[in-house]
Amino acid sequence: MTNSKPYVVGIDMGGTNTVFGIVDARGLVVASNSIKTRKHAKFEDYINELCTELNRLITDNNLVDKIYGIGVGAPNANYFTGMIEDGVNLPWPTPIPFAKMLSEKMGVPVAITNDANAAAIGEMTYGAARGLKDFIMITLGTGVGSGIIINGQLVYGHDGFAGELGHMIVKRNNGRLCACGRSGCLETYCSATGVARTAREYLELTDTPSLLRDIPSDEITSKDVYDAAVNGDKLANDVFTFTGTVLGEALADFTVFSAPEAFILFGGLAKAGDLLLKPVREAMEKNMLSIWKGKVKVILSELKEADAAVLGASALGWEAKPVATPEVIATPTAVEITK
Amino acid sequence: MTNSKPYVVGIDMGGTNTVFGIVDARGLVVASNSIKTRKHAKFEDYINELCTELNRLITDNNLVDKIYGIGVGAPNANYFTGMIEDGVNLPWPTPIPFAKMLSEKMGVPVAITNDANAAAIGEMTYGAARGLKDFIMITLGTGVGSGIIINGQLVYGHDGFAGELGHMIVKRNNGRLCACGRSGCLETYCSATGVARTAREYLELTDTPSLLRDIPSDEITSKDVYDAAVNGDKLANDVFTFTGTVLGEALADFTVFSAPEAFILFGGLAKAGDLLLKPVREAMEKNMLSIWKGKVKVILSELKEADAAVLGASALGWEAKPVATPEVIATPTAVEITK
Numbered sequence: 001m002t003n004s005k006p007y008v009v010g011i012d013m014g015g016t017n018t019v020f021g022i023v024d025a026r027g028l029v030v031a032s033n034s035i036k037t038r039k040h041a042k043f044e045d046y047i048n049e050l051c052t053e054l055n056r057l058i059t060d061n062n063l064v065d066k067i068y069g070i071g072v073g074a075p076n077a078n079y080f081t082g083m084i085e086d087g088v089n090l091p092w093p094t095p096i097p098f099a100k101m102l103s104e105k106m107g108v109p110v111a112i113t114n115d116a117n118a119a120a121i122g123e124m125t126y127g128a129a130r131g132l133k134d135f136i137m138i139t140l141g142t143g144v145g146s147g148i149i150i151n152g153q154l155v156y157g158h159d160g161f162a163g164e165l166g167h168m169i170v171k172r173n174n175g176r177l178c179a180c181g182r183s184g185c186l187e188t189y190c191s192a193t194g195v196a197r198t199a200r201e202y203l204e205l206t207d208t209p210s211l212l213r214d215i216p217s218d219e220i221t222s223k224d225v226y227d228a229a230v231n232g233d234k235l236a237n238d239v240f241t242f243t244g245t246v247l248g249e250a251l252a253d254f255t256v257f258s259a260p261e262a263f264i265l266f267g268g269l270a271k272a273g274d275l276l277l278k279p280v281r282e283a284m285e286k287n288m289l290s291i292w293k294g295k296v297k298v299i300l301s302e303l304k305e306a307d308a309a310v311l312g313a314s315a316l317g318w319e320a321k322p323v324a325t326p327e328v329i330a331t332p333t334a335v336e337i338t339k
Numbered sequence: 340m341t342n343s344k345p346y347v348v349g350i351d352m353g354g355t356n357t358v359f360g361i362v363d364a365r366g367l368v369v370a371s372n373s374i375k376t377r378k379h380a381k382f383e384d385y386i387n388e389l390c391t392e393l394n395r396l397i398t399d400n401n402l403v404d405k406i407y408g409i410g411v412g413a414p415n416a417n418y419f420t421g422m423i424e425d426g427v428n429l430p431w432p433t434p435i436p437f438a439k440m441l442s443e444k445m446g447v448p449v450a451i452t453n454d455a456n457a458a459a460i461g462e463m464t465y466g467a468a469r470g471l472k473d474f475i476m477i478t479l480g481t482g483v484g485s486g487i488i489i490n491g492q493l494v495y496g497h498d499g500f501a502g503e504l505g506h507m508i509v510k511r512n513n514g515r516l517c518a519c520g521r522s523g524c525l526e527t528y529c530s531a532t533g534v535a536r537t538a539r540e541y542l543e544l545t546d547t548p549s550l551l552r553d554i555p556s557d558e559i560t561s562k563d564v565y566d567a568a569v570n571g572d573k574l575a576n577d578v579f580t581f582t583g584t585v586l587g588e589a590l591a592d593f594t595v596f597s598a599p600e601a602f603i604l605f606g607g608l609a610k611a612g613d614l615l616l617k618p619v620r621e622a623m624e625k626n627m628l629s630i631w632k633g634k635v636k637v638i639l640s641e642l643k644e645a646d647a648a649v650l651g652a653s654a655l656g657w658e659a660k661p662v663a664t665p666e667v668i669a670t671p672t673a674v675e676i677t678k
Contacts, residue, residue, distance in 0.1 A: 155489055159631075161631075170511075
């Protein structure tokens with residue numbers, strides 16, 4: 001049986017841009033485009049523009065009736081409910097029944113989840129985790145996110161929100177204040193923001209000469225720290241050693257939970273490569289329970305950064321099921337996917 | 340189709356005793372017995388005695404050919420390999436191919452896992468976790484063990500050893516030395532041994548009067564601390580508050596991983612009831628990421644203690660599959676289990 005709908009759509013809804021693309025079963029992004037996420041005061045207007053542009057992209061590429069499903073990565077998106085839940089920095093009132101609205105307008109099944117989960121599914125389908133059944137994706141961006149795969153399946157937990165490893169508390173006393181309202185969360189140390197924060201602390205607390213002293217303290221970014229480190233700056237290198245050590249200690253702790261075969265690092269900070277990987281691996285091994293010493297890999301994502309978010313979301317499109325309500329327009333028959 | 344083999348056997352191999360029982364599909368222990376684990380210098384002699392006694396129990400109860408499978412809970416037992424792996428306090432050389440040997444001798448499929456995992460499966464099949472698809476069993480005994488259930492399935496991880504939450508590091512600096520060789524593991528604080536250790540520390544570091552000062556310091560047990568606490572001893576109560584707080588903080592951290600519906604506490608220390616539960620729940624809520632505040636239950640096991648280990652192991656017997664080797668004697672046909 002051949003697949004009469006051999007394409008999926010991936011949508012990555014970010015705080016600034018919403019990027020979307022049509023992806024084939026081998027993970028090739030056939031076509032893509034984007035709109036501004038915050039242009040419209042009403043969510044209805046946003047989703048209408050999104051559907052208009054998406055339909056245009058589909059028509060322009062002669063793929064009408066060839067779309068199997070749509071996968072969406074969005075902040076605080078819940079796979080179980082199809083909703084974008086409360087507590088997220090978007091210009092519209094939440095919760096938003098995103099999956100249902102999009103499915104009704106586009107006439108195909110829609111599945112949504114948060115961006116880190118989408119990245120994990122993308123990595124398993126098209127990236128460094130192909131063939132792995134047990135791994136943990138750690139996304140190192142403005143915050144720290146995670147997508148946990150156990151026995152080939154994404155862990156959603158009881159309520160759809162599992163895998164918030166960025167909010168594991170790694171420093172119980174006098175930890176850094178986190179955006180979540182608590183203190184000492186992993187993401188206050190190991191995100192891009194955390195790296196800049198560490199650099200500012202080191203600059204204040206020491207007299208070590210550093211290229212970073214030429215930059216106004218509150219303007220320092222993780223990219224500045226990276227550039228300085230690559231240029232041999234000792235303080236900047238110390239910042240990466242500290243960051244990697246905290247992350248490596250956390251990875252050793254995560255291992256006792258699900259005994260993954262690998263951790264896959266993704267996101268802006270992962271581009272620091274060995275600067276980060278070396279201390280991560282060292283600290284992880286040093287802190288690892290003996291049965292897992294030398295057995296858990298730490299690798300970088302293999303998804304092309306420009307495509308990664310859309311690819312990750314699109315992979316979820318293969319799993320999308322029709323929403324079980326009378327309003328649903330399309331209920332495509334099950335087809336074999338040749339991946 | 341009726342089930343022609345409506346019974347399973349559960350075997351709980353402990354460091355001192357090996358308890359085994361025949362269990363029906365509703366979780367009733369029909370008959371049970373035990374042998375000494377350490378009586379024989381050779382493993383072959385141990386397993387021969389075990390099979391002799393087990394066959395006697397089966398025959399005496401007229402259940403020959405009525406046994407569907409055997410489940411075993413044993414230290415360092417690996418579900419994937421069927422082996423008791425290295426690094427365990429038993430009188431025989433490891434690894435031991437326990438599942439294969441037992442299956443060959445008994446003529447029925449055998450599945451093995453560690454005791455905490457067996458307890459989790461038992462709780463899901465017969466106990467407080469009936470109907471729960473996402474929960475974490477925490478066993479508070481001499482050490483701290485755990486069995487993690489996600490989406491109705493036990494988490495074995497890449498290598499079969501997942502769920503070692505007792506070895507999550509909860510105190511990164513100056514933590515207590517753990518039997519695993521590292522420092523600061525949860526089980527150094529929240530096991531029965533940890534409670535006694537905390538009591539000794541409190542007695543040394545303070546002048547607080549306490550009933551426990553009548554007991555030689557190195558003879559204090561968690562039971563002594565419990566008895567003193569129940570009698571209104573302030574120091575003993577402080578020990579339970581501390582223990583519960585450390586455990587509650589850890590449960591909040593575990594929640595970010597798999598978003599469980601409940602934690603189920605099992606084992607000797609869980610018998611402290613509210614003395615432990617109250618500080619556990621308080622600390623968990625205080626440290627919980629806001630999306631899970633007030634949503635995760637902490638409950639005590641409902642398995643009768645005398646039966647729990649055997650019941651837990653027996654539940655695994657329903658999942659046992661014939662070992663895929665030519666030596667296997669029996670390959671029962673698949674039957675419907677009416678549970």
